[in-house]
Amino acid sequence: MERKITLPITKEFVCNLNSGDYVYLTGTLYSARDAAHKRMIETLAAGGELPIPIKNQTIYYLGPTPAKEGQVIGSAGPTTSTRMDKYTPTLIELGITGMIGKGKRSEAVIDAMKKYHAVYFAAVGGAGAFLSKCIVKAEIAAYEDLGAEAIYKLEVKDFPVIVVIDDKGENLYNQEKISLSSK
Amino acid sequence: MRIIHTDEITKNIREMCIEANVSLSEDVKKRVLSAKEKEESALGKRVLEQLEENLAIAENEQIPICQDTGMAVVFLAVGQEVRIEGTAIEDAVNEGIRQGYRDGYLRKSVVSDPLLRENTKDNTPGIIHYSIVPGENIEIIVAPKGFGSENTSRILMLKPADGIEGVKQAVLETVKLAGPNACPPMIVGVGIGGDFEKCAILAKKALTRNLDTPSPFPHIRELEKELLEEINKTKIGPGGLGGKVTALGLNIETYPTHIAGLPVAINLCCHVNRHVKRVL
Structure with a gap:
C-alpha cells in the first residue's frame, strides 16, 4: 500500500503501518548515527538529559x-541500522516511534518495537544524492563536534521509504527465507 | 631515469577522489542501468529506478553518489625507472586525499584510533598499497570504499580439500549473510590464494577490475560466471527487498598459495563501486 504520512507519528498511528507499505514522509525528524547514539546512551547512563526531544520522534541513521x-544538505542516504542495535531498545523505550x-x-x-510500538523504515541505500532532494531544511541540533556524526534536525518532504519491520514484528527482509545451508 | 614530482601525485589524487565519488566508471554504470530490465519484482524495480535517478543527479550536480564517500584506498604501482622528487610519497598521497575530500565536499569518515575514535576531519590517512613494477610510469588507482559493504566482507582460510566447492560455498554464504546490509545490488570481489593478507588485497583489487574483462584463466572465468548466476538465485534482490538482481558483477583474482592452504577473501561492494585509474 502506498501512502503519505506526516511526522512526528504517535504509537497509535504506528499500529496502522504494515510491513511492505511504501510511504512518503513529510515533516520533522532527527539524524543520528554511531557516535551520536553512543553519546546519547552514555549521557542517559550518567543521569543526564538528551539534547533532542525523543517522544514520538523519528531517527534517521544518517551522516551526510x-x-x-546553495545546498540544503549534501548527499544524504541511510547507513546500516544494525550498528545502532545496541543502543536502540533504550531509545524506543524512551519514546521514539520511527527509525529510518x-x-x-x-x-x-524488534521486541522493543513490538512492546512500545515503533516502526522501522528502509530508505534506498546508495541513493544519497536522490534522497538529499527530499530534505528541505537541515540544521545541527546537537553534538556539532562529531562532524559528520552530529545530530541534525531535518525537515523532509515526500521522503520515500518502505516499512520493513512493523510493530507486529512482520519483517519484509524475511519474506524470502534465506537458508545458509542451501547452496 | 624519469623524474616525477610528488606535487603531480597530490594533484592527481585530489582530482581522482572527487571524480570517483560523483560518477561511476562506464562498465559499472552500464550494469546498474541495465539491471531494471532483468528485475521482475515491482519493489526491486522501484529501488533500481531510484538508483538510476540518483546517478544522474550526482553526475549533473557533481555531488557524491552516496554519503559514505569512503576511506580512500590507493594502489600505487611505481615504475622502477622512476625517481620521485619532492616530499615523502605517503605524505603526497595523503595530501591529495585531504584536498580532494575538502574541495569535493566529501564526507570525512576516518577516525585516528580504532578504539578512541576521534575523527581526523580530513579523511586521512588513506590505505595505500605500493608495488614496484618495470617501466618509468606511476599507475595510480583511487578506490574510495564505503563501509556498509566493507563490514560484510570476510576472509576464510579453507583447506585444500575444500576445493572449488568450498570457495563457492564461502562466496554464497558471505552474500547471504550480508543480505540487505551491503546495499544490494552489489559487486563482489573475490581473492583466492596467496596467504592471509594477500587474498584480502586480491579481493579488493578484483573490485577495481573492469566488469567487462573476465579473468584470463578459463577455470576462473567459468567460476566468475557461475557464482554471479548463483548469487542472483538467492532472491535477496535490490535493497534486500527481494528480487532477481542481487549482484551486478563478480571478479576473481588469484595468486599461488601454500600446499596446506586455500585462503579465500570476499570483499563486497555496493553498486557504488568507485575506482579511477590514471597513469603518470
Whole structure:
C-alpha cells in the first residue's frame, strides 16, 4: 500500500503501518548515527538529559556529506541500522516511534518495537544524492563536534521509504527465507 | 631515469577522489542501468529506478553518489625507472586525499584510533598499497570504499580439500549473510590464494577490475560466471527487498598459495563501486 504520512507519528498511528507499505514522509525528524547514539546512551547512563526531544520522534541513521554553497544538505542516504542495535531498545523505550535506515535489526530491537510500538523504515541505500532532494531544511541540533556524526534536525518532504519491520514484528527482509545451508 | 614530482601525485589524487565519488566508471554504470530490465519484482524495480535517478543527479550536480564517500584506498604501482622528487610519497598521497575530500565536499569518515575514535576531519590517512613494477610510469588507482559493504566482507582460510566447492560455498554464504546490509545490488570481489593478507588485497583489487574483462584463466572465468548466476538465485534482490538482481558483477583474482592452504577473501561492494585509474 502506498501512502503519505506526516511526522512526528504517535504509537497509535504506528499500529496502522504494515510491513511492505511504501510511504512518503513529510515533516520533522532527527539524524543520528554511531557516535551520536553512543553519546546519547552514555549521557542517559550518567543521569543526564538528551539534547533532542525523543517522544514520538523519528531517527534517521544518517551522516551526510557537507553541503555545497546553495545546498540544503549534501548527499544524504541511510547507513546500516544494525550498528545502532545496541543502543536502540533504550531509545524506543524512551519514546521514539520511527527509525529510518537500511539493513537488518536485532531481535532485541524488534521486541522493543513490538512492546512500545515503533516502526522501522528502509530508505534506498546508495541513493544519497536522490534522497538529499527530499530534505528541505537541515540544521545541527546537537553534538556539532562529531562532524559528520552530529545530530541534525531535518525537515523532509515526500521522503520515500518502505516499512520493513512493523510493530507486529512482520519483517519484509524475511519474506524470502534465506537458508545458509542451501547452496 | 624519469623524474616525477610528488606535487603531480597530490594533484592527481585530489582530482581522482572527487571524480570517483560523483560518477561511476562506464562498465559499472552500464550494469546498474541495465539491471531494471532483468528485475521482475515491482519493489526491486522501484529501488533500481531510484538508483538510476540518483546517478544522474550526482553526475549533473557533481555531488557524491552516496554519503559514505569512503576511506580512500590507493594502489600505487611505481615504475622502477622512476625517481620521485619532492616530499615523502605517503605524505603526497595523503595530501591529495585531504584536498580532494575538502574541495569535493566529501564526507570525512576516518577516525585516528580504532578504539578512541576521534575523527581526523580530513579523511586521512588513506590505505595505500605500493608495488614496484618495470617501466618509468606511476599507475595510480583511487578506490574510495564505503563501509556498509566493507563490514560484510570476510576472509576464510579453507583447506585444500575444500576445493572449488568450498570457495563457492564461502562466496554464497558471505552474500547471504550480508543480505540487505551491503546495499544490494552489489559487486563482489573475490581473492583466492596467496596467504592471509594477500587474498584480502586480491579481493579488493578484483573490485577495481573492469566488469567487462573476465579473468584470463578459463577455470576462473567459468567460476566468475557461475557464482554471479548463483548469487542472483538467492532472491535477496535490490535493497534486500527481494528480487532477481542481487549482484551486478563478480571478479576473481588469484595468486599461488601454500600446499596446506586455500585462503579465500570476499570483499563486497555496493553498486557504488568507485575506482579511477590514471597513469603518470
